[in-house]
Amino acid sequence: MATTGNVTGTPELKGKRALVTGGTRGIGAAVVARLLEAGAEVLTTARTEPDEVPDGVRFVAADVRSRQGAEDLAAAAVDVLGGVDILVHNAGGASPYGSATAIPDEVWLDALNLNLLASVRLNSLLVPAMRERGSGAIVHVSSSAVSVTVPPLLHYTVAKAGLENYSKGLAAELAPAGVRVNTVTPGRVTTPGGAKVQEEWAGLDPTQVGAGSVVPLGRDGQPDDIARAVLFLVSDQASWVTGSNLVVDGGEFPRG
Template sequence: MTLENGTRHLSGKRALVTGGSRGIGAAVVRRLLDAGAQVLATARSTTYPAPEGAAFVTADIRTEAGTRALATAARETLGGVDIVVHNAGGARANEGASAVTISDDEWQDALNLNLLAAVRLNSLLVPGMREQGSGAIVHISTAALLPPVPAFAHYQAAKAGLESYSRALAAELAPSGVRVNALGPGRTATPGGEETRRRWASDDTESGATSTPPLGREGRPDDIAAAVLFLASDEAGWITGTYFSVDGGEYPRN
């Protein structure tokens, strides 16, 4: 993506994108590359190649050791980080479709991937951003937090925690010039997402969600990536501590 005057407005910026090899993450990586950024993408495996032009490293960020290894790889590959997009996330639906029967292991896995991975990675990368006096962090949450879906209670709770953490971190880092925002994708066409959406719909009896989002279609990964690019860029230089819903109007929040 370029600005109207043809300049690549993220030239010289160094970006790290977790979950960056497919779906929304890959779209974010491509947008950042097109805008001139140097990008390191990460995923748990090499099953899906990262977009051409991006550096890639495998890391299991559900673990403390994995986040430390990724932070080290980011410093070695990029020389520092200006933009961090925490996109990796997800959880399996509880087989009993019950919030009560979600096991401790399921809860811990959801918390590790959707909340603690960002907390741990930020703790390792934020000092460098503070020292340079600038930076942008984007946490990918979900637009569907309010509909009660018992089978996904662990996922919704972890993402709600991520949003609350985002606001607290934004307040702390604002004086140092580092911005933090959260973004909630709605129903988006991504690899592997259809089964989750089917299970979500079967358990979501009182959500108020429509069969088709008000804008008439489900989202595309690039719809989400465009919003991430904006929040990561200097065009959003006076925006921090916010939550952006990118869902076609499907899940309004009061």
């Protein structure tokens, strides 16, 4: 596999330490592969250990939905990597619910904990060291579902909308310290998680799910399409980019 490098041929992220949440399948696994290829030292996490971890990748099991889980992961990152220069918040997801008004409190709280507060908590633990060093790159992975807000996934889209606003505010605060914060918003991407949601939707009222739209570029996305966007944002090629939301959806949901 060719190594991603700069004009001198040096790996773009050589010497950088990266933590990727939700990095064992789909978009997260593709991000891990791209960062590793670019020369970064990579630690990833999920609730359960996968059958196989790619060579060169460190793994620690953690549930980022709780404050304790975030604290355990942050401590592990410092212990394993010695610190974090790149932080990619990819862990997320939710199951569709039959009616927006029937979504129970525990489902709302689980969606908020996984899709918003996991990032908030982990940042609160790892950003201070980035601020002190005067450098760092953070990427929050959102979802184009924020643009369509279908009722069965309202708890998910509300949490992701909050993540996008949080990312902008954090970027404004950290920019003077040299820490960059950006969002990547994937469109319709072929992943195991996406396939599972489609299966769960199959039993819901089609009028609530909404008709599928056509992707102008003619195909659904692949995890590596998103991983390449993340790689750009955490690299020096994006050294003057912060507070941005890079939408990668094949033109499906144009934003003004």
